[in-house]
Amino acid sequence: MSHAPAWLIVPALIVPAVAVSPAYAVQYMTAEGAQKQLFPEASSFVAHPLRLTDAQKDRIEKVAKVRMRSPEQPVWQVLADGKPAGWFVLDEVYGKHEFITYAVALDAAGAVRGVEILDYRETHGGEIRNPKWRAQFNGAQFGAALKLGDDIQNISGATLSCKHISEGVRRVLAIHEVALKQP
């Protein structure tokens, strides 16, 4: 007599559930909402999607010390009263298991003006949505190390998320330096 069926019921229940269940997503804010939050004075957001050349991508990866998974980057130029007021960059980084969608606002000089978390789906570390944690990036410019534990405070249980957002902001600053900065 086999005693197998008792435990086989577990994968039998789990596997179909996983197969039919889409990944659960909590969207805290839309891109449009983040734009208004980060640039309340803006009169318009002009889509400025980037498609980086191989040379630009290599340069960004070299200076930021972070991989770029795609050469495409959603970017909007922010106008206030018809004048350039900065950039709004939408980005994704890995959390522990899923992507975290976040946005970085850069002022006209390329310094971080704010960071907003649009989606966060991890078990621990919801504190990264805390304004105080996000404010640590404000004012950062190209060249800033943004090293977790030194420049950016870690959040217990969300170390990977904190690390990847810090790296992501560093990458966004490099994108500005390489592909957006006005001569």
Place this chain on the structure above:
Amino acid sequence: MKTRLLTVVVPFAVAAMSASAAHADENLFGYVKGSETLPANASEAYIWLTHRFDKGQGEYSAYDSQIEYEYGVTSRFTASAALLGQSIDTSGLVIDGYLPSSESYGFKLSGIELKGKYNFLSAAMDPVGLSAEFELVQSWLDPHSGKDKDTTSFDVSFQLQKFFLDDQLIAVANAGLEGTYAKRVPLDAATQASADLAMQGLTGDPGAIFEWPTEPEMELEVTLGAGLSYRFAPNWSIGAETQYQTEFETEVGQERWTWFAGPTLHYGSKKWWATLTWFEQLAGGREQYINQADDSLHLIEKTEHEVRLKLGYNF
């Protein structure tokens, strides 16, 4: 007992599936371990189910289960307690000193386990992650024969973890040492007589007897393991892991060694995760049973194949 297991497993599985969101702390592997610990005050419940089967002759099928609660005492120290269970179904195979007779029963509670894990270095923040784990197990059923056997073991192990490719590729390495004190319960007269008869048939010696030592024994087990896991899509990781294990016993010196390896599939969501591992014995040696056909494996205390399913729920 089977019914009892179902009453535990099914609500757990349903609760896990109905969780309102997706993600988790995780065991990316079935057998080797990473260096991470739970955040302070976080809890996790696990269920492990391992199927060990095929000793090359006769029928051998055993299931080990573990229901575990884990708590993050601090962000660096995790404590856990577990209930162990097992079922067994074996026939047509007698192994001198290890497997005296056919045995068949459903799930029985077989032991308890207490564990502590301390994280010295964080894999995400330091060049490499490093943890040490201490484990104390008290069991009263022999996992090989299914017979009564009181065993106390203490295990110390170290876990190294390193991230690559922006943390999509994770490598781990483990080293552990386990000391065991065990004492078997004597066989009943009928089982001893049938086992003696089986030994006489196997050896052709009419005076042969089946040995079932009941004196206390001490064993030392060394385990080395390594694994690689790659996150190929959000929530999903695929990997491979391997484990070398050898055991030294007071009377015979090196009693066995085995080398297992196999693929691992992991799914992690916000509240729960699952890991499924196929573990195949690639090589093994030292003690073998009489008339063992495949002498490149150790099939006395190990089987040719293992499958392990782990489910975890974070709260």
